[in-house]
Amino acid sequence: MSQENVEVVRGAYEAMNNREVSRMSEFLDPEVVFDMSRNILNPDVYRGFAGLERLMGVVEDVWDDFHFEPEELIDAGDRVVARIKISGRGRGSGVKTEMHVFNVWTLRHGKVVRLEGGYRERAEALEAAGVEE
Amino acid sequence: MVKPTFEVFREASVDSAEQLIRVRGELDSANATALRDPFQSAVDAGARVVLLDLGECSFVDSTGLAAILNGARELKLAGVALVAVTRNSDIVRLFEFTAIGETVPLFPTRDRALAELDGEPVSR
Numbered sequence: 684m685s686q687e688n689v690e691v692v693r694g695a696y697e698a699m700n701n702r703e704v705s706r707m708s709e710f711l712d713p714e715v716v717f718d719m720s721r722n723i724l725n726p727d728v729y730r731g732f733a734g735l736e737r738l739m740g741v742v743e744d745v746w747d748d749f750h751f752e753p754e755e756l757i758d759a760g761d762r763v764v765a766r767i768k769i770s771g772r773g774r775g776s777g778v779k780t781e782m783h784v785f786n787v788w789t790l791r792h793g794k795v796v797r798l799e800g801g802y803r804e805r806a807e808a809l810e811a812a813g814v815e816e
Numbered sequence: 817m818v819k820p821t822f823e824v825f826r827e828a829s830v831d832s833a834e835q836l837i838r839v840r841g842e843l844d845s846a847n848a849t850a851l852r853d854p855f856q857s858a859v860d861a862g863a864r865v866v867l868l869d870l871g872e873c874s875f876v877d878s879t880g881l882a883a884i885l886n887g888a889r890e891l892k893l894a895g896v897a898l899v900a901v902t903r904n905s906d907i908v909r910l911f912e913f914t915a916i917g918e919t920v921p922l923f924p925t926r927d928r929a930l931a932e933l934d935g936e937p938v939s940r
Contacts, residue, residue: 723906723913725877744878745885745914773915775885780915 685758688790692763695788695795696751704736711735712794721801746771746780754783762812763788766805787812822847826854834930835863840872843880855887859894865933866891867926870902881916888920899929 695710717729717738725741728734742749749771757764765788770781785808789797802808809816822841835858837851851868858866868884870876876884888898900922902908911917923929 723909724881741878744882745916773918774882775889776915776918778915778918780913782913 685760685763687793688761688763688788689756689758691790691793691795692756692765692788693753696753696765696767699739700750702739704732704739707732707735710795712791712796715795716797718797718799719801721799721803723801726801742771743774745774747774747777748772757809757812757814759809759812759814761790762814763790764808764812764814822850824850824854826857832862833864834867834933835861835865836867836869836926838869838872842875842877843870843873843883844875844877845879848879848883851883851887855891855898859891859896863896865897865899867929868898868900868920869926870900870904870907873902873904873907876907876910881910881914884920885916897933899923899933901926901929 691710695707698704698706698710711732713731715731715735717734719738720726720728724745729738750769752768752770753765754768755766757766765786766783767786768781768783770779772779784800785802785805787799787802787808788795799811802811806816822843823839825838827836827838837854837858839851843851855866884898884900891898898920900911900920901924902922903924908922911920911922921929921932923932
């Protein structure tokens with residue numbers, strides 16, 4: 684099951700990259716919670732598909748061509764720790780920016796119920812997922 | 817917690833070519849459009865440069881950043897440059913993270929911004 688969870692998370696990133704919010708129901712529980720309170724930009728907790736749309740709107744306010752690249756997906760049972768490269772082009776400037784963050788995904792019955800984003804350090808993300816290094 | 821009062825002031829105290837707009841409080845979806853009129857007034861007053869002073873601005877969200885970007889675009893069409901001023905480390909990080917600093921250069925003080933605009937290179 685947990686390798687399947689990894690594939691669900693991979694699919695969710697793909698759908699977000701393609702701005703396929705309608706396809707997100709394949710991957711996300713309707714009550715999904717996106718805890719982005721650690722984010723630099725618009726720190727907040729976003730709920731459900733409406734929350735996801737709001738979150739994508741935040742991104743489009745300031746970036747063009749925003750993209751998530753999962754570089755490592757760590758299977759942690761009902762959780763998946765993702766090391767991702769976030770990149771985009773500044774709206775107006777076209778200048779490319781990149782940063783690496785860790786996200787912790789929690790899944791239940793093959794769907795995402797929670798995403799905690801914006802961990803800067805691998806150790807804190809693994810700790811949040813209950814994984815010992 | 818009580819949300820800081822939001823206010824925008826346009827000060828023509830430098831000279832007509834260099835207009836100053838000060839923002840106090842939180843620049844977010846509730847008030848981001850409030851920048852439009854001061855930007856337009858600065859153009860009408862003959863500005864060549866607008867200094868957007870965010871020194872007393874405690875928070876900027878994505879709509880606030882978008883309003884700054886849109887303002888920069890409109891000002892540029894009118895031949896006016898927009899620069900921003902703040903030492904707020906959260907806002908500095910936002911400008912860096914979103915590359916908005918490439919469109920709207922950010923300086924720690926008004927003096928540094930004005931020196932740079934007057935052609936005196938200074939390190940930011």
